[in-house]
Amino acid sequence: MVIARNTAMTYKSKAVDLREIGKELGVRYVLEGQCSKLQIAYGLMRNLSTPRTDRIFGPRG
DSSP: OOOHHHGGGGTTTOOHHHHHHHHHHOOOEEEEEEEEEOOOSSEEEEEEEETTTTEEEEEOO
């Protein structure tokens, strides 16, 4: 299941526990991301997490 961007945007800039988000949305995985503009390129940071265990798959920031 993939949750729509509009639904996910309700959590933008809020300090909500990852487990709470997973429970509210009924999902097993949460993909977090951030895009930033560098001088001549773009950077993309992403983490795939499991709300049940808070385990992160990918770089940690």
